[in-house]
Amino acid sequence: NAGVMQNPRHLVRRRGQEARLRCSPMKGHSHVYWYRQLPEEGLKFMVYLQKENIIDESGMPKERFSAEFPKEGPSILRIQQVVRGDSAAYFCASSPWGVEGAFFGQGTRLTVV
Amino acid sequence: EDQVTQSPEALRLQEGESSSLNCSYTVSGLRGLFWYRQDPGKGPEFLFTLYSAGEEKEKERLKATLTKKESFLHITAPKPEDSATYLCAVQANGQNFVFGPGTRLSVLP
Numbered sequence: 001n002a003g004v005m006q007n008p009r010h011l012v013r014r015r016g017q018e019a020r021l022r023c024s025p026m027k028g029h030s031h032v033y034w035y036r037q038l039p040e041e042g043l044k045f046m047v048y049l050q051k052e053n054i055i056d057e058s059g060m061p062k063e064r065f066s067a068e069f070p071k072e073g074p075s076i077l078r079i080q081q082v083v084r085g086d087s088a089a090y091f092c093a094s095s096p097w098g099v100e101g102a103f104f105g106q107g108t109r110l111t112v113v
Numbered sequence: 114e115d116q117v118t119q120s121p122e123a124l125r126l127q128e129g130e131s132s133s134l135n136c137s138y139t140v141s142g143l144r145g146l147f148w149y150r151q152d153p154g155k156g157p158e159f160l161f162t163l164y165s166a167g168e169e170k171e172k173e174r175l176k177a178t179l180t181k182k183e184s185f186l187h188i189t190a191p192k193p194e195d196s197a198t199y200l201c202a203v204q205a206n207g208q209n210f211v212f213g214p215g216t217r218l219s220v221l222p
Contacts, residue, residue: 042200043157043202043212045212048208055209056208058209091157101145101147101161102147102210103159104156104157104159106156107155
């Protein structure tokens with residue numbers, strides 16, 4: 001049973017480009033969470049999705065950021081027109097029911113140059 | 114607003130020196146409290162879920178306990194491989210997980 005898969009593991013983008021981060025949840029998990037982590041800082045909640053629905057996006061910046069979890073395929077976190085301040089590790093987690101512990105992927109490290 | 118604090122921020126132990134990490138939380142309608150371990154450059158690794166005050170969970174040298182306001186992660190006779198950042202998170206009615214800042218544990222041989 002594969003764990004949560006995130007790709008790419010490392011992503012370099014120039015300022016103004018778009019970044020697409022993918023997350024495939026564990027088999028049977030229909031709840032996906034995205035978090036951002038800056039060096040030496042904790043995990044900051046961004047968005048919580050179930051299949052085809054955004055449940056809570058209170059932690060996501062209103063502009064440039066969007067997330068989706070389609071009926072088929074991985075969850076996507078999209079950052080448009082990236083800026084240097086977007087450089088961080090982005091983690092995805094999934095859970096089966098939304099009340100059990102969430103299991104994390106290895107993250108995507110985004111560097112904006 | 115749901116909040117989680119952890120103490121100490123960093124802890125250095127000698128191998129075999131037992132200690133406890135603290136997680137204090139303020140949440141309306143706790144659904145669960147979770148402990149994770151995170152190694153540098155990796156994603157958090159799930160350790161425990163606690164649902165109600167008085168509950169305890171154990172795994173190897175780790176034991177997690179829960180009261181109405183805080184949780185403790187007890188580490189008995191730690192080894193150098195226990196060195197990591199330990200994260201505490203709560204899940205309330207809003208359903209997302211709110212994380213504390215973590216405790217960086219170093220176990221010296």
